[in-house]
Amino acid sequence: MLKETMRAYLVSQDGEEVKGEVTTLPTDQLPAGEVTIEVEYSSLNYKDGLACIPKGGIVRTYPHIPGIDAAGRVIESQDASFKVGDRVLITGYDLGVSHWGGYAEYVRVPAAWVVKTPENLSHFEAMALGTAGFTAAMCLLAMERNGSTPEQGPVLVTGATGGVGSVAVNILAQKGYTVAASTGKADQHDYLRDLGASEILSRDDVSVTDERPRPLLKATWAGAVDTVGGSTLSYLLRTTNLAGNVALCGLVGGHNFNGSVIPFLLRGINLLGIDSVACPMSYRQDIWQRLATDLKPNNLDQMSQVISLDDVTGAVGEILQGQVKGRLLVAPK
Known part of the structure; x- marks a missing residue:
């Protein structure tokens, strides 16, 4: 009542x-x-x-x-x-x-x-996921619809100790991906490894701050979940491998970034925008069912x-x- x-x-x-x-x-x-x-x-x-x-x-x-x-x-x-x-x-x-x-x-x-x-999801679990977990699942599913598989190589999760990042690291690892995680928190490496990360990078390792950076850097990542944007997205666009997918879902590092068309033309990479707010209801229900079953973080x-x-x-x-x-x-x- x-x-x-x-x-x-x-x-x-x-x-x-x-x-x-x-x-x-x-x-x-x-x-x-x-x-x-x-x-x-x-x-x-x-x-x-x-x-x-x-x-x-x-x-x-x-x-x-x-x-x-x-x-x-x-x-x-x-x-x-x-x-x-x-x-x-x-x-x-x-x-x-x-x-x-x-x-x-x-x-x-x-x-x-x-x-x-979903029946097998408690409300504690539902809100431990919440918008953050829902967004992380959307990132993974968008990447897989666009051809990502664990066999292609390591996937980088940026801002990895945050809500989206933590869930993304966990569910990617559970699905068999080799996961690298970047964070500005030097004291949280054990936390990220427990979630499934096999490699930890610092925030500085994954940023491009040069005013005129090279359009391409060493191809390192098969894909990425980017919760940061800004100079981190500039780095990802230059280091993602052939036909790799970068799922962009955050802007805590800024909404502007320095980029060029070269990575899209010479490596065929894909920048995937993720919008969890206006996700259609039928797809929203499907994602929650997945989060209650095969994508449920452990x-x-x-x-x-x-x-x-x-x-x-x-x-x-x-x-x-x-x-x-x-x-x-x-x-x-």
Whole structure:
């Protein structure tokens, strides 16, 4: 039963200042939607961090509840596809962006955004994956649709200790790929090896910072999952082997990069853009089924920890500074 009030992490704006705090709100303030869900877990993503700071470019209307992921049980439904008690999850769409998100005891959303949680996936596991795991799976599947196989050689995962990177390292290794991982955290090499990485590179090893770099460098990688962008993407375009696939899904290193057409023309490489927000529902459901079965990481417990709403402010600062390892789940209660 829907309570009259709910705990939530509310972000408000006062002039140029944006501040987040835990508060209690009437549930009649929940936005419109056919399905109301009691949230068991949400998660913290880089995008959520941007939603909590001035000029983050994510939120246009305040006050706002962040949280681009949510998983829990349906407690009210005006759509025949969902009944009270159904286990469900939501990632992407406008959740936590222009629509109040998962950092609250309840979310109310359009039915078209809701996915029934696969039977063999707990809500802890679903949010340990969340948008990050969903994106990592999209990267792997896009690469394989474009011809990637483990036999072609090593695949590099950049920003490998983050949420997307951690899941990508794990599922690539489970699928038989030789995985190299790059990170700026010198103290996390053992963590990455436990996830399945066979080689660790520093952030500097995988960056091109010359103003006029050579258009091609030594062909090293059969493919890559790039969560960084910027100078790291410049490096990947120059070092990916013939017909290799680079799946680009992040920009923590910047949204501009120095590149040329030469790697595309002389090595036939493929730059694959990954958009998890507007993924069609039928494909979204297929990916979640894969994440519950053959793509389910075997190290979810190791890469995940749970925080409360009271911990969100500190965690936002950490994720924006690149200090978070793996996945942080947010438990609203």
